[in-house]
Amino acid sequence: MDFRNFKMPFGINPKYSKKVAYFSMEFAIEQVLKIYSGGLGFLAGSHMRSAYNLKQDLVGIGILWKFGYYDQARNHDQTLQPVWTKKMYSFLEDTGLKFQIEIHSAPVWVKVWYLDPDIFQTAPMFFLSTDVPENDHISKTICHKLYDANESTKLAQYILLGKGGAKLLDEMNMERDIYHLNEAHGLPAAFHLLKKYNGDLNRVKEKLVFTTHTPEEAGNEKHSLRLCYEMSYFSGFSMDDVKRIEGSSDDRFNHSLCALKMAHIANGVSQLHGDVSRTMWSKYEGICKITSITNAQEFKYWSDKPLYNAKDENDETVFDYRKKHLKKRLFKVVADQTGDLFNPNIFTIVWARRFAGYKRADLLLQDKERFYKLLNNPKHPVQIIFAGKPYPMDYSAISIFNLLVEESKNNKNMAVLTGYELALSKLLKQGSDLWLNNPRVPREASGTSGMTAAMNGSVNLSTDDGWIPEFAKHGENSFVVPKGDYDNMSVYEQDNYDMNKLYELLENEILPAYYNNPNKWRKIQYNSMEDVKDQFNSDRMADEYYQILYNYKG
Incomplete structure (x- = not known):
């Protein structure tokens, strides 16, 4: 040429x-x-x-x-x-x-x-x-x-x-x-x-x-x-x-x-x-x-086609089977990297994106007692995976990453993965039940990871920032932290408010729906997949x- x-x-x-x-x-x-x-x-x-x-x-x-x-x-x-x-x-x-x-x-x-x-x-x-x-x-x-x-x-x-x-x-x-x-x-x-x-x-x-x-x-x-x-x-x-x-x-x-x-x-x-x-x-x-x-x-690149086919045909059995299969595939990577054996029948939360202070990777860990209670709930058990790349000279972000690694050593249902690039990103979106996104409002310009999670039947739990206000219908296609009076809160107060709201949503709405009302949970997945595919497709x-x-x- x-x-x-x-x-x-x-x-x-x-x-x-x-x-x-x-x-x-x-x-x-x-x-x-x-x-x-x-x-x-x-x-x-x-x-x-x-x-x-x-x-x-x-x-x-x-x-x-x-x-x-x-x-x-x-x-x-x-x-x-x-x-x-x-x-x-x-x-x-x-x-x-x-x-x-x-x-x-x-x-x-x-x-x-x-x-x-x-x-x-x-x-x-x-x-x-x-x-x-x-x-x-x-x-x-x-x-x-x-x-x-x-x-x-x-x-x-x-x-x-x-x-x-x-x-x-x-x-x-x-x-x-x-x-x-x-x-x-x-x-x-x-x-x-x-x-x-x-x-x-x-x-x-x-x-x-x-x-x-x-x-x-x-x-x-x-x-x-x-x-x-x-x-x-x-x-x-x-x-x-x-x-x-x-x-x-x-x-x-x-x-x-x-x-x-x-x-x-x-x-x-x-x-x-x-x-x-x-x-x-x-x-x-x-x-x-x-x-x-x-x-x-791009919908074509990110979405899981068999999952969409099952949704479009309203074949609940195939849909649930496919989602479980995707979870098992991700859990092989978890086992390989960390030695933890995750269970595809257990509700799985993923926090994965660039590590930056305002994205607050460790927000749920600010209340250790509540965090342990969440992970060790016998009725509604939870698994959580963290992944992301801090900037190599951002020592405070690296210390948060390392803190999560140390914490994961005490919890067999908590894992921190390395190598957060396109391939792992896709696996995490396919294999998660809930995509956790908790930046400090209004610091997130857009935050597209939740879009590609939704394209794989992973439901968003997010603070009300970036693209979320254009997408979210709380309790129908996602779960959203109601905005506090952030302008009049200190950073400490804002973090505390958001953390408590996240726990309330997990404990009172999200986990009961997943474990006690699978039809309701599946409907939220369906709505999420439907609402994301055109409006948030890069075409x-x-x-x-x-x-x-x-x-x-x-």
Whole structure:
């Protein structure tokens, strides 16, 4: 294939003919391609699969991480051990394209790999690498670890994604109408365009759209403006030029704020997150309109077909048998990793997602006595599984992971699993009865793991955050903690309130329904599976990106 004059490898649906380049730091496409860490990647992966399903004129641009995020292993005492292993991918095609971009005032070589749409049924995808013989050692390491802890390396990664991705499109003579930044990591693409258009910001705005995923201002990345400038982030524009665009008086550069100033439209990733984002950024002048497009996951990839067939045929026996079979399959992994033999007839709760403080993995353990009572209830027994990857330098999150491991040694019906990637994620969703999601409201922008759980007959128990307000009908398709007066509560009070409500729901509503009224429980599963399959399928989301964002005329 001639990549210098790249043409889309399939026929385009005229409805989606606007030409789009989608920039993301991570994509969870398939288990074998380990270039993702968590929800942002799972979302981007589903988006790429849906772009293929709908035959959209969209290409994905990411980075080929040599060591991925990290491999989650265990120390001799079962606690967390991050391991970095070089990854090999024989299915990626060498495009033969190699070009230079400026990083830290020096030329850095970029090599490009291609993922053909036929391999995993995705949009065409291009992955950038600096790990080539022509580069010095420091330049080679830019693409080594996803979300590197070193600030300069992290900025170099953003420059590689944004400036490198934009330069790649130039190299391929591939004109794009829209540059879509999935989070602000790829923002250097906007400065590359600004330079290309001789400083004409309006021309950049015509092309740029931005998806924000962070519902509080402190969580949006800021770095020293001078360091960004010295790293060649701004494609030659001066710090004064950047200040005029960003408009903040701070000496730290706010990536998201600048993206909101340079884009012509942006979106939050749930209706609630759209509201939170508009309120949060409204104090700044000159930001673009912020709408919302609720995140979703690809139904075809995630849902268990036999479970849906049994539901659609209302064959309760087959449905229950299939769910038990899926539980047994997950429990083999539990036994292999932990030595615990879980019982498929026992109610199984799973908490699995990225370990971050606000997601409160250990919330139920704040009341140890009640936790033990829950696990050891002779009438309504419970099994609980935890899984997730803390950021390898987030020591407080790692300590929570390790605390759960220690606690699991005292309870044969509690397990902590390692290796929370696509394959294990699917097994956990298939094998759980209840998907526990308890972030501190309103910190969760969307939180898509519950969607894919629902696609596998796992019922959501959640705080009322992210996508949940758009989905949940309490007691009919899920169970939801009623919102407290969070604005007037301390963090301690909020955690205490939510924990008590979670226990009340488990003890008084959920466990009695599961054990004493299986028909009622199955009806909740059916409703959940039905309500998630269209509205929270990423085909709907990918369509909305075209209708609401890419074709926006404002």
